[in-house]
Structure formats: structure tokens, C-alpha cells
Amino acid sequence: MNTKRLSNQGGESQHQMTARFTNKVVLVTGGGSGIGRSTALAFAREGATVVAAGRREEPLAETVKLIEARGGQGSAIVADVTRGDDVVRLVETVVARHGGLHIAFNNAGVLGTPQRIGDVDEATWSEVIAINLTGVWLSMKHEIAHMSRNGGGAIINMASIFGVHKSAPMYGAYAATKAAVSALTRTAAREYIAQGIRINAVSPGPIEAPMSLRPGETEAQRAERYRETVPLGRIGLAEEVAAAVLWLASPESSFIVGHDLVIDGGVTI
Known part of the structure; x- marks a missing residue:
């Protein structure tokens, strides 16, 4: 697989608009870089x-610029997900600006x-907590409040293999929070599926994103480190996590509820 081509945001076949x-x-929270940005572009x-x-604000604006350059529709909202009033304002602004909220990817996080x-x-x-x-x-609390009144939706939370898998x-x-996110996802999924809200999580392994770089490490050094430790023989791509998120948000996964999807190249086998 040509990793460089897949991770490059310029490939024409990768950016054709579909419906x-x-x-x-x-x-998409944490939408200014890494997996968040790749997922925003994919949606x-x-x-x-x-x-x-x-x-x-600056990285969010860059994400929107990339979306619009490819013919998509996007906007940015500065918000701190650790503050309840910020999250209320965020959801209310999304709904007021765009007429609803159908899908949420709760991705914001720190290592x-x-x-x-x-x-x-x-x-x-x-x-970290x-x-x-x-x-x-x-984020779930206020997304659910809107979705439960408006016909349901899909929520995908960012967990990690370093929660319950490794x-x-x-x-x-970090590991404690990700294990808790997996548990919270399962509980919320069971509580709200009757309201038409499907809630799942993704658990990436080593992914080509800023968070996976060690202090002072180059991207080439990181690639070599994971070439030796990942059974598939390479680091994963943010686009590959984005593809999983889109699948969990789509009708194609309509019977998937409360699942934690591992995306790790075989690390946890």
C-alpha cells in the first residue's frame, strides 16, 4: 500500500465528492488536526x-479552508469541551446555523x-480526565438532548486500544480515560437506542497523527518504529480511522450499537 499517497491530501481520487x-x-470536536481534521474532510x-x-481558531479555520477548497461545506466554532456552557453553546450554534445535528464525532483529546x-x-x-x-x-449529553427530540442520530466517541485492549x-x-469512554459508550448506547440514537466508539492503535510522535522523533523514525512493532508492517493513517467513523455513522452499520471498533493493524491480536 502506498502510505504516502494515502496520507497526502492532494490525491484526486481520494477527494471526489459523493452523496x-x-x-x-x-x-467533529478536535477538528483542527490529525484524525479530527481527516474525518471532517471525509464527511x-x-x-x-x-x-x-x-x-x-486558527487550525479550525484551516480545516474549513481545506473543506471548501474541495467543494464541501464547513464552518468552525471555537469551544472548550470541558466546559458545560461552551458545549451547550456549541450544539445550539450548530443547530441554529445549519438547521440540525445528525452525526457527532467526539474526538477531542490529549495524551x-x-x-x-x-x-x-x-x-x-x-x-486529562x-x-x-x-x-x-x-458532548454526548447535549448532542443526545437535541437528537432525542429530533428523530435520532449517530454518535461516535474516540476511545483507544490503550483503554481496554492493551x-x-x-x-x-490517558488509558484510564479511554477505558472509561468505552464503558460510557456502551452504557449510553443501551440507554438511547430506543430514541433512535446509535452510539459507538473507535479505538485506534498507532496512527500517523501528531499525538503518536515521541518528543524529538521525526516522522521517518516513527514510521520505522511502527514498521517493526505493528503486525501489518506500517503505521496507520488518519484517513483509515476516518473511514471507520463514517461507516459507523452511515446506514451501512445500522445494526451496530455500543461497539468499540479496533483499528490497529493487528497490534492487539
């Missing part, structure tokens, strides 16, 4: 109106500083 999500409004390429949300459990301070622990777990809960030495706070 699978026409007339759907999609919210827009398939006809959705996409709202990219995050804490920094945290590599430390053993005994060395993590309370401030670091609280920050706030963004990765409380942020997903708040240990994560030096990243205990």
Missing part, C-alpha cells in the same frame, strides 16, 4: 455539512505527559 451524507450536519467529501470545533502512575500530579490527572472523559460526557505504560491517565 452518502447529503443533507446531514456533522459535528464533507461525502456531502455532509461539517462543523469543526476545538479550542484554537498527557509520559509518567508512571506514582509520578503523575493532580493537575495533570485532572486535565477533563478533556478526554468529561469532554466526551458533556496496557499503556507511562500513560496511565
Whole structure:
């Protein structure tokens, strides 16, 4: 597989517009980079109106610029998912601006500083919990409130193989939040499927995104590291996670509820 071609945002065949999500409004938190940006571009390429949300305006604006350059429809909203009032405003703005909210990808997250459990301070622990777990809960809470009144929808949460599938030495706070996201996803899925809301999660392994780079590591060094440790023989691509998210959001997965989809090249086998 030509990894460079797939990860390059210029391939023509990769950016042809299709209609699978026409007339759907999609919210992507953490939409300014990495998997969030790739997923926002993928939804827009398939006809959705996409709202990219995050804490920094500049990367969100770049995501929207990329969407529009390819003939898609997108907008950006600055919001902090750890703040309930921000999330309320975010959902209300999406609905007011675009007429509804049909799909949400709760992707915003942080890895945290590599430390053993005994060395993590309370401030670091609280920050990781706030963004990765409380942020997903708040996002779901207010997305569900709208969707349950308006015919349902689809929600996909960002978990990780380092939650319930594999240990994560030096990243205990991150692992704890991702395990909790998987559990929260299953519980919410069972609670709200009767309202027509399908809730699932994705659990990526090593992905070609900023979060997977070690301090001081080059992209070439990262690629070599994963070539040796991933059974498939390469690092995964953000576009491959995006494809899984789109599938879980689509009618093609209509019988999938409360699932945590592992995307890891065989790491957890």
C-alpha cells in the first residue's frame, strides 16, 4: 500500500465528492488536526455539512479552508469541551446555523505527559480526565438532548486500544480515560437506542497523527518504529480511522450499537 499517497491530501481520487451524507450536519470536536481534521474532510467529501470545533481558531479555520477548497461545506466554532456552557453553546450554534445535528464525532483529546502512575500530579490527572472523559460526557449529553427530540442520530466517541485492549505504560491517565469512554459508550448506547440514537466508539492503535510522535522523533523514525512493532508492517493513517467513523455513522452499520471498533493493524491480536 502506498502510505504516502494515502496520507497526502492532494490525491484526486481520494477527494471526489459523493452523496452518502447529503443533507446531514456533522459535528467533529478536535477538528483542527490529525484524525479530527481527516474525518471532517471525509464527511464533507461525502456531502455532509461539517462543523469543526476545538479550542484554537486558527487550525479550525484551516480545516474549513481545506473543506471548501474541495467543494464541501464547513464552518468552525471555537469551544472548550470541558466546559458545560461552551458545549451547550456549541450544539445550539450548530443547530441554529445549519438547521440540525445528525452525526457527532467526539474526538477531542490529549495524551498527557509520559509518567508512571506514582509520578503523575493532580493537575495533570485532572486535565486529562477533563478533556478526554468529561469532554466526551458533556458532548454526548447535549448532542443526545437535541437528537432525542429530533428523530435520532449517530454518535461516535474516540476511545483507544490503550483503554481496554492493551496496557499503556507511562500513560496511565490517558488509558484510564479511554477505558472509561468505552464503558460510557456502551452504557449510553443501551440507554438511547430506543430514541433512535446509535452510539459507538473507535479505538485506534498507532496512527500517523501528531499525538503518536515521541518528543524529538521525526516522522521517518516513527514510521520505522511502527514498521517493526505493528503486525501489518506500517503505521496507520488518519484517513483509515476516518473511514471507520463514517461507516459507523452511515446506514451501512445500522445494526451496530455500543461497539468499540479496533483499528490497529493487528497490534492487539
